[in-house]
Amino acid sequence: MHHDTEKCSYITLYQLTNINEPMILKKEIYLENQTNYKAFSINNIKEIPQIQKLSEQELFEIEVVSQVLPFKSNSYVINELIDWDNIPNDPLYILTIPQKEMLIPKHFDKIAKLLKSGADKKTITKAANSIRMQLNPHPAGQLDLNVPSINGEPIDGMQHKYRETALFFPSQGQTCHAYCTFCFRWPQFVGLEGLKFASKQLELLQEYFKVYPETTDILFTGGDPLIMNANLLNNYIEPLLTNVDSLKNIRIGSKALSYWPYKFLTDPDAKELLKLFEKVVKKGKHLALMAHFNHPRELETKAVQEAIRLIRSTGAEIRTQSPILNHINDNSNLWSEMWQKQVSLGCIPYYMFVARETGAAHYFNLSLEDIFRIFKEAYSNVSGICRTVRGPSMSAAPGKVQVVGITEIKGEKVFVLQFIQGRNPDWVLKPFFAKFNSQATWLNDLKPAFGETSFFWQEEYEKMTGQNADSFEYKDLG
Numbered sequence: 001m002h003h004d005t006e007k008c009s010y011i012t013l014y015q016l017t018n019i020n021e022p023m024i025l026k027k028e029i030y031l032e033n034q035t036n037y038k039a040f041s042i043n044n045i046k047e048i049p050q051i052q053k054l055s056e057q058e059l060f061e062i063e064v065v066s067q068v069l070p071f072k073s074n075s076y077v078i079n080e081l082i083d084w085d086n087i088p089n090d091p092l093y094i095l096t097i098p099q100k101e102m103l104i105p106k107h108f109d110k111i112a113k114l115l116k117s118g119a120d121k122k123t124i125t126k127a128a129n130s131i132r133m134q135l136n137p138h139p140a141g142q143l144d145l146n147v148p149s150i151n152g153e154p155i156d157g158m159q160h161k162y163r164e165t166a167l168f169f170p171s172q173g174q175t176c177h178a179y180c181t182f183c184f185r186w187p188q189f190v191g192l193e194g195l196k197f198a199s200k201q202l203e204l205l206q207e208y209f210k211v212y213p214e215t216t217d218i219l220f221t222g223g224d225p226l227i228m229n230a231n232l233l234n235n236y237i238e239p240l241l242t243n244v245d246s247l248k249n250i251r252i253g254s255k256a257l258s259y260w261p262y263k264f265l266t267d268p269d270a271k272e273l274l275k276l277f278e279k280v281v282k283k284g285k286h287l288a289l290m291a292h293f294n295h296p297r298e299l300e301t302k303a304v305q306e307a308i309r310l311i312r313s314t315g316a317e318i319r320t321q322s323p324i325l326n327h328i329n330d331n332s333n334l335w336s337e338m339w340q341k342q343v344s345l346g347c348i349p350y351y352m353f354v355a356r357e358t359g360a361a362h363y364f365n366l367s368l369e370d371i372f373r374i375f376k377e378a379y380s381n382v383s384g385i386c387r388t389v390r391g392p393s394m395s396a397a398p399g400k401v402q403v404v405g406i407t408e409i410k411g412e413k414v415f416v417l418q419f420i421q422g423r424n425p426d427w428v429l430k431p432f433f434a435k436f437n438s439q440a441t442w443l444n445d446l447k448p449a450f451g452e453t454s455f456f457w458q459e460e461y462e463k464m465t466g467q468n469a470d471s472f473e474y475k476d477l478g
């Protein structure tokens with residue numbers, strides 16, 4: 001959208017280089033103010049030139065909401081993603097800039113009143129925290145469910161829920177280049193929860209794969225692990241490349257391609273990062289960047305397209321995923337377009353998720369009925385090559401539950417569901433049925449169909465976890 005001349009010169013020069021030996025161009029060639037990362041929050045929002053378009057009232061609304069929910073945007077999102085002629089309805093604007101409706105009126109008014117009355121910081125934080133506690137913030141202790149241990153010692157910073165895959169939360173990767181307004185990990189960004197997953201247990205990480213040889217995959221997640229510099233990331237990854245034969249797949253969950261593609265282009269460690277990717281692949285491990293894209297526009301800039309090309313040139317694969325969200329991507333054409341663009345850029349559509357019941361859920365959540373309709377329409381409109389995507393899927397505590405269909409069986413309208421991943425692998429791909437409910441937005445809103453009193457997996461789940469299934473929707477991060 002902006003500075004096309006500079007971008008063109010960058011691209012032309014880049015194209016002269018060998019794709020297998022990505023040359024990172026000197027910063028001077030690219031536009032300084034684009035390649036220098038700058039974060040924006042409520043404290044410096046007025047430094048965003050485009051923000052002058054907003055009225056005092058709109059700015060005040062952002063200020064109110066950002067007292068409760070995290071707010072962080074950056075120069076790339078502001079200059080290259082948001083369409084400022086389309087605010088406040090622009091999906092990319094809504095993606096990182098808090099909106100008034102993200103708080104229910106009662107909560108909004110409470111904070112607005114305090115701000116107007118000139119209340120001190122402490123009073124406002126106290127009120128904000130009390131609101132946050134009502135937004136289902138995964139309170140302390142509830143995340144312990146999936147923490148693995150070695151010799152009885154829990155490994156902080158890890159979760160192991162599905163047999164094959166371990167989640168690892170590197171302590172320095174628990175923030176992001178910008179914050180999504182819908183993020184279910186919001187409590188850690190507002191300081192409500194400590195970094196529960198803070199982990200420096202490098203040695204234990206290697207040990208882990210010896211104790212659990214059935215684990216073939218590790219997912220580095222956060223926040224965004226690619227907020228770390230390449231050297232730090234290498235410290236975590238390198239020990240896994242030798243002597244851990246059971247580990248086959250290394251995945252990195254990241255939104256850096258969408259929020260800061262210059263990470264792979266012009267950041268000081270860009271070259272080193274791509275070299276690290278190459279090293280992983282050369283060691284015979286599959287490296288997958290699990291890239292988070294919510295809207296096709298995130299795939300349109302020259303920067304993201306070049307970044308994708310460079311990453312693929314290392315032998316890494318890019319798999320894409322996103323929740324489906326009201327106000328951002330609640331439209332089947334947009335999903336078809338997004339998957340098609342991803343495929344044409346060499347990415348593999350992977351998941352459409354149902355958004356979780358947390359934070360500003362009332363603003364973003366759609367009914368399972370609408371979600372299924374959008375998924376079905378989008379899926380029907382693309383060729384088989386895009387249909388690697390799975391969904392719509394709820395990452396609930398018992399497992400990843402897919403809405404397979406809505407149908408009528410013997411006069412009863414039902415949701416057809418199945419586990420894509422289950423806490424017990426035997427549950428996978430065994431269909432089960434819930435009474436149709438047009439208001440349902442998550443698994444816990446669903447009741448068994450055909451007069452059954454529980455789902456087939458429910459009793460076992462409760463035995464495994466000691467949790468009542470009524471609460472299964474909130475107790476998981478997997």
Ligand code: SF4
Pocket residue numbers: 175176178179180183184185222223224254255292
């Ligand atoms: S990039 Fe991921 S972890 Fe970070 S705010 Fe967005 S959804 Fe949350």
